[in-house]
Amino acid sequence: MNALNALDQLWELLCLNPKEFDIAILRSPDDNTKNPFVLQEGHLGLHAGDLPWLARDFRTAYRTARLQDCDSVLKVTSCLLLVCPDHATAWADRKRALLSVQCHEDLWTRELDFVNLLMTRHTKAPTSWFHRKFVLQQRILQLLSALPPPPPPNDDHDDQENTFSTTCTTTTTCIYSNMVQLARDEIQICARIADRYPKNYYAWTHRSQMLQKIHHMLQDDSTSGTRTLADHYTQLLQDQWQSTTRWLQSHVSDHSAAHYGGMVLQLLRRQQLQQHNPQDHHQVPDNDTTQLVHAMMISSITVAQQLVERHPSHEVLWIFRRICNHEFLCYAMAITDDEDDDDNTALLLNSSYWKDHIDIIFCVEGNNHDNSLEAQRTQLYQLSYVAWMLEDVGRLAKRFDSWNDLVRRVRLLQGVTQQEYQTLRNTVLTQLRERKETIPFYQQQQHPQV
Amino acid sequence: MTTTSSSTSIDKTQKVSLQVPTTTDVPPFFAGLHTSYIAGLAEKLDAKTSYEGAVTEHLRMSGVYWSLTALSLLKSPEEVDVIMGLTAPTAGRPISIVDWVLQCYDNRSGGFGGNIGHDGHLLYTLSAIQILALADRLQDERFLNLKESVIDFVAARQQPTDGSFTGDEWGEIDTRFTYCALSSLSILKALDRVNVTQAADFILSCRNFDGGFGCTIGAESHAGQVFTCVGALSIAKSLHKLDADLLGWWLAERQCDSGGLNGRPEKQADVCYSWWILSVLSITGRVSWINRDKLATFILKCQDDEDGGIADRPDDMADIFHTFFGISGLSLLGHLHAAIPECAPFRQIDPVYALPTDVVQKLGLQGQIMVAQEGDSVEERLQQYDTLTSQHKLFQ
Numbered sequence A: 001m002n003a004l005n006a007l008d009q010l011w012e013l014l015c016l017n018p019k020e021f022d023i024a025i026l027r028s029p030d031d032n033t034k035n036p037f038v039l040q041e042g043h044l045g046l047h048a049g050d051l052p053w054l055a056r057d058f059r060t061a062y063r064t065a066r067l068q069d070c071d072s073v074l075k076v077t078s079c080l081l082l083v084c085p086d087h088a089t090a091w092a093d094r095k096r097a098l099l100s101v102q103c104h105e106d107l108w109t110r111e112l113d114f115v116n117l118l119m120t121r122h123t124k125a126p127t128s129w130f131h132r133k134f135v136l137q138q139r140i141l142q143l144l145s146a147l148p149p150p151p152p153p154n155d156d157h158d159d160q161e162n163t164f165s166t167t168c169t170t171t172t173t174c175i176y177s178n179m180v181q182l183a184r185d186e187i188q189i190c191a192r193i194a195d196r197y198p199k200n201y202y203a204w205t206h207r208s209q210m211l212q213k214i215h216h217m218l219q220d221d222s223t224s225g226t227r228t229l230a231d232h233y234t235q236l237l238q239d240q241w242q243s244t245t246r247w248l249q250s251h252v253s254d255h256s257a258a259h260y261g262g263m264v265l266q267l268l269r270r271q272q273l274q275q276h277n278p279q280d281h282h283q284v285p286d287n288d289t290t291q292l293v294h295a296m297m298i299s300s301i302t303v304a305q306q307l308v309e310r311h312p313s314h315e316v317l318w319i320f321r322r323i324c325n326h327e328f329l330c331y332a333m334a335i336t337d338d339e340d341d342d343d344n345t346a347l348l349l350n351s352s353y354w355k356d357h358i359d360i361i362f363c364v365e366g367n368n369h370d371n372s373l374e375a376q377r378t379q380l381y382q383l384s385y386v387a388w389m390l391e392d393v394g395r396l397a398k399r400f401d402s403w404n405d406l407v408r409r410v411r412l413l414q415g416v417t418q419q420e421y422q423t424l425r426n427t428v429l430t431q432l433r434e435r436k437e438t439i440p441f442y443q444q445q446q447h448p449q450v
Numbered sequence B: 001m002t003t004t005s006s007s008t009s010i011d012k013t014q015k016v017s018l019q020v021p022t023t024t025d026v027p028p029f030f031a032g033l034h035t036s037y038i039a040g041l042a043e044k045l046d047a048k049t050s051y052e053g054a055v056t057e058h059l060r061m062s063g064v065y066w067s068l069t070a071l072s073l074l075k076s077p078e079e080v081d082v083i084m085g086l087t088a089p090t091a092g093r094p095i096s097i098v099d100w101v102l103q104c105y106d107n108r109s110g111g112f113g114g115n116i117g118h119d120g121h122l123l124y125t126l127s128a129i130q131i132l133a134l135a136d137r138l139q140d141e142r143f144l145n146l147k148e149s150v151i152d153f154v155a156a157r158q159q160p161t162d163g164s165f166t167g168d169e170w171g172e173i174d175t176r177f178t179y180c181a182l183s184s185l186s187i188l189k190a191l192d193r194v195n196v197t198q199a200a201d202f203i204l205s206c207r208n209f210d211g212g213f214g215c216t217i218g219a220e221s222h223a224g225q226v227f228t229c230v231g232a233l234s235i236a237k238s239l240h241k242l243d244a245d246l247l248g249w250w251l252a253e254r255q256c257d258s259g260g261l262n263g264r265p266e267k268q269a270d271v272c273y274s275w276w277i278l279s280v281l282s283i284t285g286r287v288s289w290i291n292r293d294k295l296a297t298f299i300l301k302c303q304d305d306e307d308g309g310i311a312d313r314p315d316d317m318a319d320i321f322h323t324f325f326g327i328s329g330l331s332l333l334g335h336l337h338a339a340i341p342e343c344a345p346f347r348q349i350d351p352v353y354a355l356p357t358d359v360v361q362k363l364g365l366q367g368q369i370m371v372a373q374e375g376d377s378v379e380e381r382l383q384q385y386d387t388l389t390s391q392h393k394l395f396q
């Protein structure tokens, strides 16, 4: 088969509905035909043995096609990128071609379909992920172009302005709902990719950027529609927190997910803060969000604790606990900023936070007889976790004049004296050093003064 | 973290003690095999049946840079030149590497592409400049004619909004590109063409709660990205903005039971992180925070003892990427020079610019490094840099 035939044949297959199949690389050819492509049972199969010559021939065809019309460029790069997904110049030519063809309504949606197909197989090519972002940005611009212009600065005609605002709000609300839906679709695709290709850095980063994108829109935009967007967004963040903690229960070594969970908490925290200190008169403090975020911050501590109790030998879950505690401390700092903070908050935050950490040390001490590798590793994670948490508190303390000032501000530390803090830290470090001839890091640290 | 500059108080005669594993089950370093592996690579990639060659054509520039640098740590500059056909064509090749690099210049953008006819990109522009530096051809007239356009290309990548850099005209932002830009401009003595402070501040905005860095703001910490971020801060002489203790803790936790380093928690150890992590520990004066013997052993076990080359992990297939990182890692550990006496007159790797130290010194490249505690000695290979003493505060 010559290159032109292979190219035409693959292109024909790609022009079928690409949503309905994925790409598979066939290691041992199971048919004797000379056909390099197989389409069956929802898979577009490429024989591994054919890839070198396909790549070479597609590249040759690409060199000619890039000097031709947009359609040729789109056709040839579709084929080439399926075998060389990180070919930056081919992606660039593709962008040029897409931008120059007559912009029809579903141009960018269809391009997303192609990227989705490619990502059923290739998930680690940074340029392909950037292309995805580029296409989404075009799609968002397309959506936003329907936004009504900002209201005219005219104070004399109240009635007229109200009618204007109502129409605007309806359109704006609709557009912003579409935006959130777009983010939800992206998140779902990222979840599917992360399920097939665990711990995929790019998928999780993209997913988190979707959330950050809306966060920035909320920050930048103060039109009347942002309230709707904010509500949708809070709901989205809440859903993301639920799905991420559920994910961690079955993907106990997935640090990408743990980091993403932390990002969700951080965005929730900032979302609440933003609504607390509205920069413009459109936004009023929203008690629902405040309570929701508060409940979630409190429960995150418990969720993280339950996860490590269930799978104590997983480093990632101990790190997730670090993350949740860190976010919790930041949150505790922020809310006790308010002078009129009620005592309920303090009580809730106070409950058993410190005791839980002391319990970890007792638990390690009680398990000293177990010398299995898994037990040793668990003990290491437990102790490192407490050391990390204490360090985090210690760093926080440095921002205050005295320990008492810290405790006054961060009420979850109420009742803990500086002496108790020092003692606990010394205990942890001593225990770590005893276990650590193999890891020099803790040995390097000087003994802290009591 | 309190910091004081103390570049004058370093005792230049002091050397960091070299650690050589003494146990018998540690394989030797196969310098000869790696040399022939690298020397034969181009031919292998150009073979019609090579999958590797077919799918990596567009990043050939980086492959050539990895090959040259790895070989430079094993052979004299003269030998490297002959083996690779660096400045004059070697047998069977129509043109020298330098000629080929110059042909990869992309007139439209002003940058270098990954191969002839490709769009200019920061990744390959840095590799091209590094190759020219290795070949001592930065003063080549043909390059001097392009130099201003190349500088323009790199400088134009900086975003005025936040100081970040895009890889090319399309706007992808990544902390890797900040490193590529600062390193390129530093080598071309044109750092003043960008806002270095803003570039460093962008890097810092990508720092996570764990002290590590990701590819963009809010992205998960990744040891590979950590190198590009700390390297950029070093070139920007902004290491005082780094929380080196917290970062060092996170990096030290990347060492696995096998002795190898992973790039993220609960991922498999991989030879490439020997370079990414060791270079950062070296820049921040904290190499002793990991077990060096165990790491050297891990790297040595990833060698192909028949055909040469180093793989990502034991028993995997060797590739040039991991060969470069393995050899450079051993160099940073001080193992290379201790293990093979015949290499002693040759070169060591520089952790900031990823070039042989003598190239960095000859070009007078600027940067900053740290010592973890007052009184710590500075490795000989780092002595051309400004030194920052960080009084480390962890557990204090």
Ligand SMILES: [Zn+2]
Residues within 6 Å of the ligand: B270, B271, B272, B273, B312, B322
């Ligand atoms: Zn690797």
